[in-house]
Amino acid sequence: MPLIKDGAVAEDSWTTVGEDDPIPGGKAVIVGLTRWKDSADDLSGHNGPLGVRLKSDEPPELIAKDLGRFDLIALEFPNFNDGRAFSYARLLRERYRFTGEIRAVGDVLQDQLFFMRRCGFDSLELKEGRNVDTAIDALGDFTVAYQPASDEKDAPVKVRDWASN
Amino acid sequence: MNYRMVTANTLKEGAVVFMTASGGWSQNVNDGKTVTAEEADTLLESAAASVADCSIVAPYLIEVEVAGGKVRPVRLREQIRAKGPTIQFRTSA
Amino acid sequence: MMYQYDEIDKTLVKERVDQYRDQVARRMRGELSEEEFRPLRLRNGLYMQLHAYMLRVAIPYGLLSSTQLRKLALIAREYDRGYGHFTTRQNIQYNWPNLEDTPDILDHLAEVEMNAIQTSGNVNRNVTSDPYAGVARDEIEDPRPYCEIVRQFLTLHPEFSFLPRKFKVAVTAAETDRAAINVHDIGLRIVKNDAGEVGFKVLVGGGLGRTPFIGKVIRDFLPKEELLRYLQAILRVYNMEGRRDNLFKARIKILVHELGTERFTEKIEAEYEASKSDTRLLMDGIEEDRIRAFFTPPTYESLSDDAPDVDAEAAGNPAFADWLNRNVVAHKQPGYAIVNISLKPMGEAPGDATAEQMDAVADLADQYSLGHLRVTHRQNLVLADVRKQDLVALWKALVALDFATPNIERITDIISCPGLDYCNLATARSIPVAQRISQRFADMKRQYDIGEIRINISGCINACGHHHVGHIGILGLEKNGEESYQITLGGSSDVDADIGKRIGPAFASEDVVDAVETLVNTYLDIRQDGERFLDTYRRVGQDPFKERLYAAY
Numbered sequence: 001m002p003l004i005k006d007g008a009v010a011e012d013s014w015t016t017v018g019e020d021d022p023i024p025g026g027k028a029v030i031v032g033l034t035r036w037k038d039s040a041d042d043l044s045g046h047n048g049p050l051g052v053r054l055k056s057d058e059p060p061e062l063i064a065k066d067l068g069r070f071d072l073i074a075l076e077f078p079n080f081n082d083g084r085a086f087s088y089a090r091l092l093r094e095r096y097r098f099t100g101e102i103r104a105v106g107d108v109l110q111d112q113l114f115f116m117r118r119c120g121f122d123s124l125e126l127k128e129g130r131n132v133d134t135a136i137d138a139l140g141d142f143t144v145a146y147q148p149a150s151d152e153k154d155a156p157v158k159v160r161d162w163a164s165n
Numbered sequence: 166m167n168y169r170m171v172t173a174n175t176l177k178e179g180a181v182v183f184m185t186a187s188g189g190w191s192q193n194v195n196d197g198k199t200v201t202a203e204e205a206d207t208l209l210e211s212a213a214a215s216v217a218d219c220s221i222v223a224p225y226l227i228e229v230e231v232a233g234g235k236v237r238p239v240r241l242r243e244q245i246r247a248k249g250p251t252i253q254f255r256t257s258a
Numbered sequence: 259m260m261y262q263y264d265e266i267d268k269t270l271v272k273e274r275v276d277q278y279r280d281q282v283a284r285r286m287r288g289e290l291s292e293e294e295f296r297p298l299r300l301r302n303g304l305y306m307q308l309h310a311y312m313l314r315v316a317i318p319y320g321l322l323s324s325t326q327l328r329k330l331a332l333i334a335r336e337y338d339r340g341y342g343h344f345t346t347r348q349n350i351q352y353n354w355p356n357l358e359d360t361p362d363i364l365d366h367l368a369e370v371e372m373n374a375i376q377t378s379g380n381v382n383r384n385v386t387s388d389p390y391a392g393v394a395r396d397e398i399e400d401p402r403p404y405c406e407i408v409r410q411f412l413t414l415h416p417e418f419s420f421l422p423r424k425f426k427v428a429v430t431a432a433e434t435d436r437a438a439i440n441v442h443d444i445g446l447r448i449v450k451n452d453a454g455e456v457g458f459k460v461l462v463g464g465g466l467g468r469t470p471f472i473g474k475v476i477r478d479f480l481p482k483e484e485l486l487r488y489l490q491a492i493l494r495v496y497n498m499e500g501r502r503d504n505l506f507k508a509r510i511k512i513l514v515h516e517l518g519t520e521r522f523t524e525k526i527e528a529e530y531e532a533s534k535s536d537t538r539l540l541m542d543g544i545e546e547d548r549i550r551a552f553f554t555p556p557t558y559e560s561l562s563d564d565a566p567d568v569d570a571e572a573a574g575n576p577a578f579a580d581w582l583n584r585n586v587v588a589h590k591q592p593g594y595a596i597v598n599i600s601l602k603p604m605g606e607a608p609g610d611a612t613a614e615q616m617d618a619v620a621d622l623a624d625q626y627s628l629g630h631l632r633v634t635h636r637q638n639l640v641l642a643d644v645r646k647q648d649l650v651a652l653w654k655a656l657v658a659l660d661f662a663t664p665n666i667e668r669i670t671d672i673i674s675c676p677g678l679d680y681c682n683l684a685t686a687r688s689i690p691v692a693q694r695i696s697q698r699f700a701d702m703k704r705q706y707d708i709g710e711i712r713i714n715i716s717g718c719i720n721a722c723g724h725h726h727v728g729h730i731g732i733l734g735l736e737k738n739g740e741e742s743y744q745i746t747l748g749g750s751s752d753v754d755a756d757i758g759k760r761i762g763p764a765f766a767s768e769d770v771v772d773a774v775e776t777l778v779n780t781y782l783d784i785r786q787d788g789e790r791f792l793d794t795y796r797r798v799g800q801d802p803f804k805e806r807l808y809a810a811y
């Protein structure tokens with residue numbers, strides 16, 4: 001599946017492993033929440049980068065204590081209408097101060113990508129068959145916004161200042 | 166006996182149209198091709214080509230009566246779709 | 259007088275139109291399927307209705323300049339069939355645009371600082387308010403700067419653009435609630451606390467539709483500067499916890515109901531506390547002041563509140579006197595008046611106006627009301643700053659337009675949704691019912707005898723015609739292929755808000771107007787001095803009405 005990162009097509013170095021699949025040593029792997037909860041101890045021996053994948057009804061609160069263990073958190077969009085992960089991403093960035101990679105996976109529309117980036121996602125996995133070029137263009141659909149969000153540092157947009165400071 | 170007909174809206178104008186015998190589309194319900202209930206699904210499938218070439222949107226089947234050579238949809242909703250709003254709208258002078 | 263776009267607003271609207279134009283082009287070329295295009299066009303207010311596309315254009319908190327109204331007229335004339343329909347949410351709808359033309363229509367709108375952004379879809383919709391905002395005698399302060407702030411804050415919000423369901427905010431600052439804040443997802447009432455500071459009372463979880471609820475107060479006093487942080491907390495909790503498994507249970511009112519007001523409030527307060535370290539949304543000055551400055555009251559002439567010409571005309575001209583009594587409201591500034599323009603002439607479709615009428619009203623706004631007007635929740639228009647000495651001339655002009663029917667808040671001032679004549683979701687017609695009621699009660703004397711009464715009509719359970727909060731509510735249904743109409747009594751959207759109760763079995767279309775008349779006659783028979791229909795109903799309950807109503811059948 002095509003991956004967009006930092007506004008360009010990127011190689012995906014991560015492997016998503018199923019509930020019962022063996023963990024390939026030394027590799028960057030993403031596990032589901034259940035696997036993490038059930039076998040956190042085993043995984044602690046894993047010697048490569050570790051990621052966790054949250055379904056849309058699994059808020060980041062559930063892994064708040066373990067965040068230091070993860071290099072990547074994948075947030076799932078079961079369909080493009082399910083916008084919970086927008087909030088999850090912002091909470092991860094702004095409340096839990098997660099600095100690793102946040103990735104959008106699942107059913108993602110190009111017309112949502114601009115919002116995703118603003119909410120703190122830094123990589124987006126497009127569904128097979130979606131047009132990567134127009135998707136990358138869509139990241140720049142807007143140059144202004146009314147709200148501060150999670151993309152302050154490298155804000156590509158001019159944001160309305162509500163506070164005076 | 167009641168018949169079936171395929172109706173849709175055009176993509177461009179959104180206009181209500183009915184599928185004709187030649188596979189085209191007409192805004193006049195009397196031009197619509199009527200088929201029996203058994204033939205209905207086949208007729209609806211044949212509308213797929215017009216969806217694919219972007220001429221119409223969301224085709225579906227309606228039930229119609231034919232009396233005196235005139236077609237009349239059975240449901241009020243479809244009668245209104247075929248004829249337009251039942252109210253006078255204010256028109257520009 | 260009115261907010262004006264700065265560079266950010268202009269750029270955003272322009273970029274949005276460009277994005278939409280591209281979406282339409284992709285659709286026309288077949289690169290987007292209808293399934294993919296649908297949610298995108300809806301976000302720009304474009305529906306596919308029964309006969310054609312329908313475009314809903316936002317009129318933020320119902321405020322329009324004459325220039326904007328002329329543009330709306332131009333769109334009606336050039337891209338539609340010469341008319342538009344004003345809705346209960348202070349928007350305007352066009353019933354016949356072509357898909358290809360819609361990007362051009364949006365360009366036209368952008369020229370006059372308007373748009374159709376978020377007039378549909380699971381996002382925050384047009385922020386609505388009191389049509390008398392800024393000129394009402396009973397208001398604490400002008401609510402419109404806050405409407406504008408909320409509008410901006412929730413427009414293309416990166417986090418809240420895919421909510422479980424649509425979301426509606428209403429703001430008022432007046433004692434009388436002309437904005438129906440009790441039946442909105444969030445209702446904000448500007449209040450003063452004991453220390454004399456101004457802030458917001460916050461109601462959440464009101465709404466009509468299939469499961470009607472009156473909003474619950476979750477905060478008695480929210481300091482003004484906290485508004486955006488608090489809104490963010492409400493929307494965030496809703497976004498994360500609102501139900502997404504069942505379309506009919508996805509509104510925030512169901513979340514409030516299922517959690518209970520107390521538990522819901524705790525969650526909001528907790529989220530709000532947790533986000534307090536983020537000061538970026540603390541409204542402590544500059545931006546708020548910038549926006550507020552646009553709403554500084556105009557420089558009124560210092561006039562006497564007496565208007566001898568008006569009194570003289572009223573004394574000799576009963577038609578003018580009726581209009582003065584009914585459609586003209588006290589203004590906070592001496593020598594000025596608020597004028598309601600009734601879009602409910604006898605037998606017409608409530609809320610409709612032709613392009614010519616819009617142009618003419620725009621001219622009247624320029625001539626008599628400082629170039630501005632408002633759209634009301636009850637589908638009328640308002641000229642808010644009319645000099646009393648101009649009332650007679652204005653009345654004559656309105657009579658010529660058929661816009662001077664003196665029926666504001668009377669039985670023919672009916673709210674009606676488009677119903678089965680236009681709407682794809684409808685189960686029955688609503689406009690023809692409104693027209694028939696209006697004809698039945700056309701006699702003004704009789705209307706005045708009946709007094710204040712609100713009839714609201716919806717063409718299906720979605721309740722866009724707010725039938726639950728009509729003193730008499732009428733809901734159109736389909737039963738065995740026939741239209742039938744269910745009647746509810748005792749609803750209100752004012753400060754005494756309540757959801758109406760179903761009186762009994764539904765009526766056939768040909769009987770529904772008789773049924774309304776029976777209800778009204780029952781009231782006339784049993785009312786006590788000074789009681790409105792609603793008061794009598796609340797005093798005696800359903801039974802006397804029910805007996806009369808069903809005895810006849």
Ligand code: SF4
Pocket residue numbers: 675676677678681682683684685716717718719720721722723
């Ligand atoms: S109440 Fe129903 S019929 Fe009326 S406008 Fe809403 S959805 Fe359409």
